[in-house]
Amino acid sequence: MGKPETIIEKIWNKHVVHQEAGKPDLLYIDQHLVHEVTSPQAFEGLRIANRKVRRPDLTYATMDHNVPTKDRHVIKDEISKKQMETLKKNCEDFGIKLADMFHPDQGIVHVIGPQLGLTQPGKTIVCGDSHTSTHGAFGALAFGIGTSEVEHVLATQTIWQEKPKTLNVKVEGNLGPGVTAKDLILAIIGKFGVRFGTGYVMEFTGEAIRKLSMEGRMTICNMSIEGGARAGLISPDQTTVDYLEGREYVPSGKEFEKVATEWLDLATDDGAEYDETVIIHADEIEPQVTWGTNPGMCVPIGGSTPIIADVDHKEDVKRALEYMGLAENQPITSIEIDHVFIGSCTNSRLSDLQKAASIIQGRKVKDGVKAIVVPGSFSVKLQAEKIGLDHVFTEAGFEWRESGCSMCLGMNDDIVPPGGRCASTSNRNFEGRQGNGARTHLVSPEMAAAAAIEGHFVDVRQFAGVPN
Amino acid sequence: MEAIKEHKGLVLPLDRSNIDTDQIIPKQFLKRIERTGFGQYLFYNWRFDDDGNPQEDFALNQPQYQKSSILIAGENFGCGSSREHAPWALDDYGFKVIIAPSFADIFYNNALKNGIILIKMEEEQLNKWMLKAEESSFVLSVDLKNQQITDDTGNVIDFEIPEYHKEKLMNGWDDIALTLLQEDKITAYENLTSVN
Numbered sequence: 320m321g322k323p324e325t326i327i328e329k330i331w332n333k334h335v336v337h338q339e340a341g342k343p344d345l346l347y348i349d350q351h352l353v354h355e356v357t358s359p360q361a362f363e364g365l366r367i368a369n370r371k372v373r374r375p376d377l378t379y380a381t382m383d384h385n386v387p388t389k390d391r392h393v394i395k396d397e398i399s400k401k402q403m404e405t406l407k408k409n410c411e412d413f414g415i416k417l418a419d420m421f422h423p424d425q426g427i428v429h430v431i432g433p434q435l436g437l438t439q440p441g442k443t444i445v446c447g448d449s450h451t452s453t454h455g456a457f458g459a460l461a462f463g464i465g466t467s468e469v470e471h472v473l474a475t476q477t478i479w480q481e482k483p484k485t486l487n488v489k490v491e492g493n494l495g496p497g498v499t500a501k502d503l504i505l506a507i508i509g510k511f512g513v514r515f516g517t518g519y520v521m522e523f524t525g526e527a528i529r530k531l532s533m534e535g536r537m538t539i540c541n542m543s544i545e546g547g548a549r550a551g552l553i554s555p556d557q558t559t560v561d562y563l564e565g566r567e568y569v570p571s572g573k574e575f576e577k578v579a580t581e582w583l584d585l586a587t588d589d590g591a592e593y594d595e596t597v598i599i600h601a602d603e604i605e606p607q608v609t610w611g612t613n614p615g616m617c618v619p620i621g622g623s624t625p626i627i628a629d630v631d632h633k634e635d636v637k638r639a640l641e642y643m644g645l646a647e648n649q650p651i652t653s654i655e656i657d658h659v660f661i662g663s664c665t666n667s668r669l670s671d672l673q674k675a676a677s678i679i680q681g682r683k684v685k686d687g688v689k690a691i692v693v694p695g696s697f698s699v700k701l702q703a704e705k706i707g708l709d710h711v712f713t714e715a716g717f718e719w720r721e722s723g724c725s726m727c728l729g730m731n732d733d734i735v736p737p738g739g740r741c742a743s744t745s746n747r748n749f750e751g752r753q754g755n756g757a758r759t760h761l762v763s764p765e766m767a768a769a770a771a772i773e774g775h776f777v778d779v780r781q782f783a784g785v786p787n
Numbered sequence: 788m789e790a791i792k793e794h795k796g797l798v799l800p801l802d803r804s805n806i807d808t809d810q811i812i813p814k815q816f817l818k819r820i821e822r823t824g825f826g827q828y829l830f831y832n833w834r835f836d837d838d839g840n841p842q843e844d845f846a847l848n849q850p851q852y853q854k855s856s857i858l859i860a861g862e863n864f865g866c867g868s869s870r871e872h873a874p875w876a877l878d879d880y881g882f883k884v885i886i887a888p889s890f891a892d893i894f895y896n897n898a899l900k901n902g903i904i905l906i907k908m909e910e911e912q913l914n915k916w917m918l919k920a921e922e923s924s925f926v927l928s929v930d931l932k933n934q935q936i937t938d939d940t941g942n943v944i945d946f947e948i949p950e951y952h953k954e955k956l957m958n959g960w961d962d963i964a965l966t967l968l969q970e971d972k973i974t975a976y977e978n979l980t981s982v983n
């Protein structure tokens with residue numbers, strides 16, 4: 320046997336098409352996912368240069384960022400409408416499969432890839448979207464690209480990439496009850512900052528990661544980009560194989576057994592070395608809430624906002640508190656919210672909705688709180704309705720919507736008004752992300768559900784035990 | 788992409804770290820299907836209030852920074868969303884050079900593809916320039932070939948940039964055309980691995 324390797328090196332080496340000293344490597348791309356916002360200019364570029372899409376069969380498109388989550392047929396905004404029509408035309412012209420707004424496979428691009436089984440271990444996957452890192456949960460090397468790169472991949476099915484450094488994010492011990500994958504990734508970014516992963520591909524390892532479901536792993540990898548890493552991944556294991564078996568684009572029968580063995584072989588070898596390792600102890604992690612304007616600005620639910628005199632980046636903290644309309648040293652549980660958003664590619668899969676529903680069951684959303692649930696895909700919505708989750712939510716006072724990105728970035732009508740405050744299961748709490756002047760607090764689906772009921776943040780671990 | 792070998796211009800100081808692409812170009816402007824015309828929306832939420840009036844305390848609105856073309860900012864510039872609309876907006880507004888202690892990975896690539904020179908500079912030097920630019924109008928000259936920046940007093944500071952990036956910027960190369968030179972290898976790869 321050769322030198323022990325990480326999964327990152329294994330996938331990389333397998334995909335190098337061309338290598339030259341002093342230049343990035345030319346990597347082959349196995350799967351290209353496309354959506355309406357970052358692709359129009361790329362297709363336009365192809366047309367101008369009279370180029371074709373090299374592998375339409377390895378390309379798959381959907382509409383998610385801009386789609387209405389109410390009254391699908393009525394797109395009031397003419398420019399949004401044009402963007403979606405443009406994608407449709409581009410897919411027709413270039414022979415690309417498209418799950419449009421009314422297609423049963425429609426959904427947030429990072430939800431449908433795994434759901435359809437397009438996402439598989441060992442693949443290189445790109446998309447004009449930074450949360451492409453989500454697909455790394457399956458042991459794929461998946462990263463976000465810009466529109467020029469989208470055009471490049473469409474034309475050549477390859478991309479120039481500097482070989483990244485490898486970073487082992489080792490999670491020791493186990494998560495306590497009521498503490499979720501979302502809390503874990505927020506705690507990781509809270510501890511190491513929003514750029515500790517810059518220039519690296521992160522691999523998440525350790526006991527707590529092994530015990531996570533595929534949904535939990537997707538939540539973790541989804542937010543690697545918030546820690547600065549273009550890609551984050553998790554070595555495949557039996558959980559990965561079981562999740563993928565029977566999905567539309569996954570081979571079946573004998574062929575499945577063969578690929579499953581190959582997938583398991585991709586896992587990082589014992590003794591493989593990383594360029595860098597960081598360690599975090601899962602047992603110490605509590606439910607997290609962000610208080611500021613980047614995902615690293617977060618504290619445990621029992622904590623308070625920072626005291627400016629005690630921190631390093633005083634100006635940043637001061638500006639963030641000001642924007643968020645919060646005082647120094649303010650207890651997190653005292654923060655009242657008026658919006659709740661359960662959705663986004665971080666937390667909108669069936670198990671996320673089930674967990675939120677288990678908190679909400681038989682309770683009511685606090686007066687004055689506007690709460691919405693936006694399933695990650697059309698299929699998630701249908702499955703949830705089959706088991707009656709829509710009723711649990713609507714009876715409590717939540718709105719039950721069609722799938723899409725929605726209030727995660729507020730490109731459609733789903734926005735938080737200026738000065739509004741939202742408990743959100745999404746991944747970015749940047750200034751204005753959910754609407755100009757909107758204030759976002761990132762939390763797990765369970766914590767968002769509990770906040771909806773109480774009207775302020777509460778520790779869901781105590782909450783869940785309280786009789787209705 | 789246009790070739791760029793050197794650039795002399797007025798400096799805009801933005802002393803904030805983690806400036807994300809949502810700030811550079813807010814989402815309401817991502818609906819356009821063109822590559823051009825984004826400059827008017829650059830830093831929109833910082834530049835304008837809710838009614839669309841200019842916010843006077845934001846540097847870009849102050850008379851002494853009109854026509855600035857070199858941006859200096861804090862660490863992790865361009866983090867967040869992969870939207871290439873961010874470099875399109877910067878370029879369209881007229882920024883040719885951005886200097887910061889560090890850049891987010893995706894933004895770095897996107898900017899490079901649009902012919903913007905990104906220079907990583909250690910904080911100590913950067914802060915000196917930041918202060919100068921905050922005090923009064925301040926001009927820097929960037930010489931990409933020799934990897935040097937000259938300030939208005941004739942001080943010369945060297946900077947690092949990967950050779951390959953420099954070459955691309957100076958020649959204004961089209962990436963796709965370059966890649967297609969490797970067409971045979973791509974086809975061979977496809978045949979060998981039967982990507983299907």
Ligand code: SF4
Pocket residue numbers: 383384427428429448450663664665723724727728745746
């Ligand atoms: S849900 Fe949010 S983060 Fe995810 S792809 Fe959509 S806009 Fe991006």
